[in-house]
Amino acid sequence: MKLDTRKIRTYKKKSAKKPLQMLTCYDFQTAQLLNDSSLDLILVGDSVGNVVLGYDHTIQVDIETMILFSKAVKKGAPDKFVIGDLPFGTYATMDLALKNSINLFQQSGIEAIKLEGAFPFECEIIERLTQIGIPVMGHIGLTPQSVHEQGGYYTHGKDQVSMTRLMKEALALEKAGCFAVVLEFVEESLAKKITEKLSIPTIGIGSGKNTDGQVLVINDLLHLGKKDPPKFCKPIGNIYEIKAKLISEYLK
Numbered sequence: 001m002k003l004d005t006r007k008i009r010t011y012k013k014k015s016a017k018k019p020l021q022m023l024t025c026y027d028f029q030t031a032q033l034l035n036d037s038s039l040d041l042i043l044v045g046d047s048v049g050n051v052v053l054g055y056d057h058t059i060q061v062d063i064e065t066m067i068l069f070s071k072a073v074k075k076g077a078p079d080k081f082v083i084g085d086l087p088f089g090t091y092a093t094m095d096l097a098l099k100n101s102i103n104l105f106q107q108s109g110i111e112a113i114k115l116e117g118a119f120p121f122e123c124e125i126i127e128r129l130t131q132i133g134i135p136v137m138g139h140i141g142l143t144p145q146s147v148h149e150q151g152g153y154y155t156h157g158k159d160q161v162s163m164t165r166l167m168k169e170a171l172a173l174e175k176a177g178c179f180a181v182v183l184e185f186v187e188e189s190l191a192k193k194i195t196e197k198l199s200i201p202t203i204g205i206g207s208g209k210n211t212d213g214q215v216l217v218i219n220d221l222l223h224l225g226k227k228d229p230p231k232f233c234k235p236i237g238n239i240y241e242i243k244a245k246l247i248s249e250y251l252k
C-alpha cells in the first residue's frame with residue numbers, strides 16, 4: 001500500500017505496533033526491488049555523495065545530482081512514497097529554497113523533500129513550501145550538511161542546552177508543517193521524549209529504538225562498500241564480499 005502524507009502524519013509506532021521503515025536508495029534497479037517490497041518510505045539521501053560518488057561530505061552534492069538520482073529512483077519505485085534531500089546551500093535563502101525545491105519536486109516526480117535544520121529560518125521555508133504544496137520532512141540532531149559548524153559527527157542532546165534546543169526544534173518543525181522528522185544521532189532517552197511529545201512520526205537513525213520509524217542507508221544495511229558500516233547498523237549480509245568473490249571466480 002502506498003503511503004501518503006495524511007497516513008504518515010498520524011503514524012505513531014505505539015498504536016501501529018510496528019516502526020515505519022525507511023531506506024535510502026539511489027538507483028533504478030534497487031528502486032524496482034524496493035518497490036516490490038513492503039518497505040514504507042524511500043529516501044534519496046544526499047548520502048549519495050558519500051556512498052555512490054565517493055565524496056568526503058554531503059556538502060559537495062548539488063541540486064542537479066539530487067534531481068538525476070531522484071528521477072532514477074522514482075522511475076523504479078512508482079508505488080512508493082519517495083522523499084529527496086535538498087542538498088547543501090540550495091535553501092540558504094527563501095528564493096533559493098523555492099527555486100530548488102520546485103525543480104527537484106517537479107523534475108523528479110518524488111512525493112516530498114527533506115531539509116536539515118529548524119529555526120528560525122528553515123521553519124519559515126518549510127511553512128512556505130507546504131503552502132505551495134511541497135511536503136517537507138524535517139531533520140535535526142546530527143545534520144551532516146553542518147558537520148563543520150557542528151564540529152564533527154557525534155551524539156546530540158547529551159547536555160541540558162542541547163536537549164532543550166532539540167525539543168524546541170522538533171516542536172517548531174511540527175508547527176511549521178513537517179509531516180515527519182528525522183532524528184539523527186539524538187541521545188536515546190531524548191529521542192523517546194521527542195517521539196512522545198510530537199503528533200507527527202519521528203524517524204531515527206543512531207537514536208535508539210524508541211522512535212516511530214527507523215531509517216538506514218541501504219549501502220550500510222547490505223554492506224555494499226569496502227569499509228564496515230557505522231556501529232549502530234547491523235548489516236544483514238556482506239554484498240561487497242559476495243561480489244568480490246564472484247568477480248575473482250570469473251577472472252580465474
Ligand code: KIV
Pocket residue numbers: 024043044045046047048085182184205215217
Ligand atoms: O542522506 C541521508 O542518507 C540521510 C539519512 C541518513 C537520514 O539524510
